[in-house]
Amino acid sequence: MPLTSIAPAAAETVGAAFTTAERNKLTVRGVNFWYGAKQALFDINLSVAERSVTAFIGPSGCGKSTLLRLLNRMNDLVDGTRLTGEVLLDGADVYGPDLDVVDLRRRVGMVFQKSNPFPKTIYENVAFGPRLAGERNRARLDALVERCLKQAALWNEVKDRLGTSALELSGGQQQRLCIARALATDPQVLLMDEPASALDPKSTQAIEDLIAELRRHFTIVIVTHNMQQAARVSDQTAFFFEGRLVEAGPTDDVFRRPREKQTEDYITGRFG
Numbered sequence: 530m531p532l533t534s535i536a537p538a539a540a541e542t543v544g545a546a547f548t549t550a551e552r553n554k555l556t557v558r559g560v561n562f563w564y565g566a567k568q569a570l571f572d573i574n575l576s577v578a579e580r581s582v583t584a585f586i587g588p589s590g591c592g593k594s595t596l597l598r599l600l601n602r603m604n605d606l607v608d609g610t611r612l613t614g615e616v617l618l619d620g621a622d623v624y625g626p627d628l629d630v631v632d633l634r635r636r637v638g639m640v641f642q643k644s645n646p647f648p649k650t651i652y653e654n655v656a657f658g659p660r661l662a663g664e665r666n667r668a669r670l671d672a673l674v675e676r677c678l679k680q681a682a683l684w685n686e687v688k689d690r691l692g693t694s695a696l697e698l699s700g701g702q703q704q705r706l707c708i709a710r711a712l713a714t715d716p717q718v719l720l721m722d723e724p725a726s727a728l729d730p731k732s733t734q735a736i737e738d739l740i741a742e743l744r745r746h747f748t749i750v751i752v753t754h755n756m757q758q759a760a761r762v763s764d765q766t767a768f769f770f771e772g773r774l775v776e777a778g779p780t781d782d783v784f785r786r787p788r789e790k791q792t793e794d795y796i797t798g799r800f801g
């Protein structure tokens with residue numbers, strides 16, 4: 530099967546943005562994946578442009594989260610799995626023998642469906658990763674915590690109570706705190722697995738606004754069940770069905786002019 534390259538959205542293909550947006554940050558080549566005897570992904574070929582938002586859509590069980598988790602080797606934590614094919618980050622094999630998995634997960638951060646702050650203070654949640662990496666300087670940690678909370682659009686709401694428990698924040702604030710925590714290890718890629726599905730409309734809007742802002746600096750891959758959300762936040766969309774990538778391309782094309790009947794049926798709500 531030919532490599533499905535997801536081109537950047539038309540608006541990106543002008544001026545200086547062209548060179549950065551054209552670069553592939555992630556490449557998935559001929560990937561098959563099994564949980565025990567069950568094959569969950571079949572011959573996936575996909576490229577993700579740097580500093581763009583890519584949405585994975587498709588009905589429940591089609592393999593979206595599995596592929597997302599393969600991108601930073603989160604599936605290593607599941608026993609009895611097997612992968613063939615390649616996942617490249619900046620051209621280097623993520624599953625290569627020399628790869629440092631801790632460093633990979635620092636570069637490719639992850640935000641989950643259910644916000645999962647540590648039962649610690651707001652400050653400690655963000656400072657956790659850098660501390661683990663050896664940062665001890667209080668002034669540098671303070672500056673980093675402030676920067677990440679600002680990037681996650683949470684600073685103004687929490688700056689006067691950094692020492693209180695993260696568990697006292699609202700669900701939407703907790704999710705933004707988890708994004709700040711992911712940003713604290715200075716990642717290049719952010720993987721988001723249905724980051725807003727447990728949130729109310731206002732908090733969902735805040736997360737979507739945040740994604741729009743973060744895409745200027747990071748490469749983002751988001752799994753979402755919400756097709757309006759995929760259409761709103763992403764530059765590229767990939768549609769999966771039963772472990773296969775059916776179609777991928779600029780979001781506008783996938784939603785307005787799908788090439789495949791299966792994609793059209795799904796986005797018009799005929800199944801899924």
Ligand SMILES: Nc1ncnc2c1ncn2[C@@H]1O[C@H](COP(=O)(O)OP(=O)(O)OP(=O)(O)O)[C@@H](O)[C@H]1O
Nearest residue numbers: 564567569587588589590591592593594595596607
């Ligand atoms: N840890 C696991 N062990 C065994 N099978 C799994 C595991 N995780 C997922 N699967 C199976 O792999 C297939 C793909 O699951 P995956 O969670 O990637 O789909 P998805 O498209 O993200 O679904 P959803 O939208 O419901 O989250 C499903 O058949 C699922 O049952």
